[in-house]
Amino acid sequence: MAAVEQDPLLLLRQSIASGGAILPTASDDASAPEVSLSQATHLTFTSPSRIALPIDMPTRFTSDDEPVDLRSIYFAWLNREVAIPEYNASASQLNDELAGKGPVRKLSFVERLDLITWLEGASEESEYIKPLAGDKDGSTSTAAAALASKGAAAPTIGAAVGRSGKGTLDPRLAAIYNSERKMGDRNSVLRGIKPTDFSHVRKHAAIFMSKKPLQPSSTNVSNPSIASHQKPKRPDPIILLSPSASSLLRMSNIKSFLEGGQYVPPDSVAASSSNSASMLHINRLMKDVEPNRPMRFILVEGPEQFKPEYWNRVVAVFTTGQSWQFKNYKWSSPHELFRHIPGIYVGWRGEQPPESVVGWGHRVMNVGVERWKETAHGVDTSRWRDREVVEGIWKMIEGNMRSKGWRRDQAPSSI
Template identity: 55%
Template sequence: MANVTDQASADPLLRLRQSIAANSPPVPTKSADADASASDAVPSIATATHLLFSKPDRKAFPLDTPTRFVPSGEPVDLRSIYFAWQKKDVAIPDYIASAQRLNEELGGSGGAGGKVRNLVFVERLDLITWLEGASEESEYIKPLAGDSAAAAAAAGSSADVASGAAGGIAPVPSGAPGASLAAGPGGRPVKTIDPRLAEIYRGERRMGDRNTILRGIKPTEFSHVRKAAESFLARARSARAGAGASGTHPAIASSTAAALGLPGSLSQPSLVSLPSKRGSGRRPEPIILLSPSASSLLRMSNIKSFLESGLYIPADSALAGSSNTANILHISRLLPSIDAQRPMRFILVDTPEQFKPDYWSRVVAVFTTGQAWQFKSYKWPSPPDLFRNVLGIYIGWRGEDVPSSVKGWGRGVMKTQVDKWNNHFGVQGRWRDREVVEEIWLAIEESMRAKGWTRDAGPAMR
């Protein structure tokens, strides 16, 4: 126990959490001496070399000390951790701008040197939640050596009890007498387990998580069902469009045609699910592809409320603003680094079945659930090739593991998470959704700018 206590005392990450809980934040200093005077304290970590803690005892740590916070295989230094906690209440753009200014000060005259690491939103939220004591676990923080040994011992003890090797109860082979007494410690009789119960224990198997249960071992591809249903849906849409053209809803029919940039006399909009190519003098509209999977958190029914309003609503909920039968949606978004004056109009679809070859140069993002069958009809059916050309976005539930398939697709896929829906709180509990949405739009904007989108033109053909 003393060894574990010593390890905790020497761990800067745990010391920072303890000092925050004690309302005694550490002080940046230029001295490694824990008993240094107040004159060594500096107001900014740009010139400081150490972080001095006064709770539970005085101890100074170098700011370039690697910590147990390892979000992507590389430990984050103490300076970046302390900076992220200082900026816990600022918005994402302000945090990024502050990190850039601090790096300039660190490398400038009088700076302490080094560089702070810019943590992404999910990593920063996980870190701050743990530091402030709101959570006892973090998927990015490695346990102390003593904690790992204790956890391993507890797991081993639980396994021994479950298997009957410990706890005074041993499994009995099938067919053994149902009730018998065995000699326990000190010669006291101990009743052995019932044979039928032992058989049940031996037949138990470990259950999987949501990803393994819903997806299974072999992915099932259902695109043929969509194609078969499309012939029936197309006839229904044609009938509705014909009724509109004959006078039932002429205003709706004409406004729909105008929104798509189509002739007003067109009576079968289902045959053209995407606008025709714009003239060379106008900027084309970027396209966002959604996953058609039924397990996707974002579908055509709830994507507008998520990307426009920063609010996640379950796709099958009555609160969802759009219809599951819609095959094309439009949203507008101002991207300041591309065009600070005019909002950009995006097209949202969940299938590329009616794509023309030039449409692929306009695809700026692909939402995925980690199922490779989604890309079977894409221009780039191989996920590594796809996400070298287009930004991928995976959204899962906060607290659940990212599927191994998504992790294996590389850095071209942005991985983020939202809180699970709670019927008790409803939309009132969705205050963290907007930050996730802002992070997604920032990634889309950076990807579009890198691929050549400008205020007057789209990218070159890929």
């Protein structure tokens, strides 16, 4: 192993991007054979070179402000495709096999989604991953993660931070310079090999380099370009779907509907690729909330893994009119629920909505889509009205988010 400590998160992301093998082993020997996760004491990375790290070492990923160990991170990645109940059951089984060696930490569905998105390279930032040591603004971590997602060698912690200094060098350049071959230039050749001590200059420069505290009236405080670098991270809004089998919109077809503007049946071939997903995320530009870049929305069918504060992030609830859907909600009464969160009922165009939906009043948006027409090629090309329905739904969600206090850099503290 290198003298400078390697960051396990960057190594894991780099190995995933390059397709290198990740092996649980029972020894710190990089050539040790693979064993089961319950017997492993180390995790061996084979790309770009074989490196073995203790499997119980803490990482920069935090849950409830506590660092999560490498075994729990790797276990969450292995179970990225399974639903939350299966993930929790597998974690409990592994904890029984570990028998006191240190339990696997069960991540919530939002934490697991954020971790998997970051490891896959789909995102360069994570609200649960702390910056590298000495990297206060997170820029070096972001640059190193970007290189790792492209299969490049991730820089060591000490080298990346040491070369970048305190704002004297772009972190991306520091990551590149970490593997450069040092060569002499004209000045080094003319000066010869005798080192010159310039430490005395530091004492004279300290007078001019000392930083003065910013005053409230300073122009830098009101400078928007400087203030923008200090904005807090805003959590992603959440949309709840109906788990009912009679719902026209399920996890298998909701992405094509809300993001693509076209309805397909949930059991069709076009929708089957997302049929096993327990959570999804889609992107949408909300001009009245954040006009510069699309917002990411998290879609789930139930709140089983919700923390209390997650309810402040729910911006819409899709329903079929069946009140059993709200049994485990924070507000189990439909009338109370839709006082806080807008509801959406999607049925067939021309059909009357259920009496329960009508009884819930104007707080539940009632829309209809054209019935699906089976064709020889399995594709209905007459879905031009779907986008009109989708735009109406997003307009309602955006207006409600604006009224609840969603902004470019903040989310509401209560709804």
